Amino acid sequence: MMVPPATPVPLRAPARDPQQVSFDRRELGTILSLYGRMVAAGEWRDYGISCLREVAIFSVFRRTAEHPLYRIEKRPALRNRQGIYALVGPGGQVLKRGHDLAQVLRVLERKLIRAVDSSG
Numbered sequence: 001m002m003v004p005p006a007t008p009v010p011l012r013a014p015a016r017d018p019q020q021v022s023f024d025r026r027e028l029g030t031i032l033s034l035y036g037r038m039v040a041a042g043e044w045r046d047y048g049i050s051c052l053r054e055v056a057i058f059s060v061f062r063r064t065a066e067h068p069l070y071r072i073e074k075r076p077a078l079r080n081r082q083g084i085y086a087l088v089g090p091g092g093q094v095l096k097r098g099h100d101l102a103q104v105l106r107v108l109e110r111k112l113i114r115a116v117d118s119s120g
Contacts, residue, residue: 022051031058
């Protein structure tokens with residue numbers, strides 16, 4: 001009895017839940033660039049990323065065991081309304097919302113400039 005040769009299984013990346021929202025490489029590059037500068041200025045010390053069904057969240061912390069100082073949220077459902085990105089403050093208030101991530105993060109860029117100016 002002859003056994004047919006095994007068909008090779010193509011190697012693929014594990015399938016991501018199509019309902020799950022995540023940051024793409026460009027978005028993470030923009031966020032991590034700001035994060036690195038804030039760490040160097042001594043303002044931030046840790047971060048966390050959550051990829052959920054309706055929102056992806058990048059949270060930044062002054063200390064690991066605290067509530068986040070800021071949350072950078074990506075909500076594709078709001079693409080045609082207020083904007084896909086939001087910067088949320090420590091009390092849950094939305095500080096900035098928009099369609100352009102770099103524009104939304106400019107609020108934190110101004111805080112970085114003040115932090116560097118006051119430490120010098």
